Amino acid sequence: MALKALNIVIMAAGKGTRMKSAHPKVLHKIAGRAMVQHVLDNTAGLHAERRIVITGHGAEAVEDALQGQAQFARQIPQLGTGHAIQQTLPLLGDEAGSTLILSGDTPLITEATTRALVDASAGVKLVLLTIEYSDPTGYGRILRDGDAVNAIVEHKDATPEQRQVRECYTGIMAAPTQALKRWVQNLRNDNAQGEFYLTDIVAMAVADGVPVVGVRTTDETEVLGVNSPMQLADLERRYQRKQAQALMEAGVRLADPARFDVRGTLVCGSDVEIDVNCVFEGKVTLGDGVRIGANCVVRNAQIKAGARIHEFTHIDGEKQGVSVGEGALIGPFARLRPGAQLGAEVHIGNFVEVKNSTLAAGAKANHLAYLGDATVGERVNYGAGSITANYDGANKHRTVIGADVHVGSNCVLVAPVEIGAGATIGGGSTITKGVGAGELAVARGKQVAIAGWQRPQKKK
Ligand code: UD1
Ligand code: MG
DSSP states (O other), X not given: OXXXXXXXXXXXXXXXXXXXXXXXXXXXXXXXXXXXHHHHHHTGGGOOSEEEEEEBTBHHXXXXXXXXXXXXXXXXXXXXXXXXXXXXXXXXXXXXXEEEEEETTOTTOOHHHHHHHHHHHTTTOEEEEEEEOSSOTTSOEEEEETTEEEEEEOGGGOOTTGGGOOEEEEEEEEEEHHHHHHHHHTXXXXXXXXXXXXXXXXXXXXXXXXXXXXXXXXXXXXXXXOOSHHHHHHHHHHHHHHHHHHHHHTTOEESOTTSEEEEEXXXXXXXXXXXXXXXXXXXXXXXXXXXXXXXXXXXXXXXXXXXXXXXXXXXXXXXXXXXXXXXXXXXXXXXEXXXXXXXXXXXXXXXXXXXXXXXXXXXXXXXXXXEESEEEOTTOXXXXXXXXXXXXXXXXXOEEEOTTOEEOTTOEEESSEEXXXXXXXXXXXXXXXXXXXXXXXXXXXXXXXXXXXXXXXXXX
């Protein structure tokens, strides 16, 4: 392994002027993850010896975001892509092997393509990833002599004839590490932009007799860079469409793949149906036959087989997670928060919030209610407008409700409190003391009836 070390270098020092943002360009997100994070994740499988990120604009923010995942080489000021690589020289190591050069603003590069470049380089060849564009304006052009690549000429330095070439450099290459170190030290900036062009190493390699290979890709999406909010949104859609396609190929029925977003991982069983405008974040699993209504947001949750999540439901498990049992009915307009653990056939209706609570099989809270820090037994019916008062202003306390309890409407259960199995709580009660199994508890002002009551009259 030490004989053929692989370095991955990610260029991320550029300003990204056209983003018109205070944030470094490479930290803008695709599917909820920073672009440069995608690059790291997509190449994790190459098991590189070293991962080096070149930072400059917003260096601290980028380094914070990637702490522990890479080494950093700062490039201040930014004098071109060749100058960027010069900053990594002390970090590249002395072993034979290849250095894979990527861009932090080209997030959708795939592991397969990068692996092919590294394999083709094999520590001895300079391998360039290229693509044919119908409009190549702005890109470095690949100059070939037959099959062999002779040089890359930047658009601004190209002759009108060279500008006819449609094969472009994608900004991605794999180079023999020790030769790369030598070449970048010899770069000059006597060109149209007064920059040190990394692309000038191609002619140096040819002069050194090092084989230069151009590998063509036809997948535009994986080499598209982001320079503007429009391009960011375009890549986002391409990324989402790919995810949607993969899920649909596995049998998931999306009402409209163009109105579907996964920002994390979504694992689906068979016969899952997802209506329009749903967003899945973090880790979400949907069991067999789960149906998700329109306009739901589901984050870090496990929805078990046959459960139905109705329209406009918001589920956010944060770190603790949320679990929804088999055949449960949730929503519309329900809110499940971290630690909501719902058993089979549980019903949670409109404007009901559940946090850090366990509901056993068949429990129901159908309207306008709050269950926080509660343990709810099987088949409990929790009335409309009832709440657990779980917070005394300083600490949280638990409410325990036994199986088959019937809580009437508009009750306040002041925690800590325990309601025994089968008990009934009269509507409008404020319960501050435990209720025994099978008891009826009513804790409200007694109804008073005054016959012949005269309402006050307006004075004339
Ligand atoms: C570069 C290539 C061009 C190729 C194109 C593909 C050079 C000289 N040209 O051009 O052949 O067709 O990419 O998109 O390499 N960066 C730094 N420090 C710098 C300059 C750039 O870190 O001093 C980073 C940028 O943040 C970006 C990447 O390098 O991630 C590419 O830089 P960019 O300015 O976009 O290069 P292009 O001019 O597009
Ligand atoms: Mg560019």
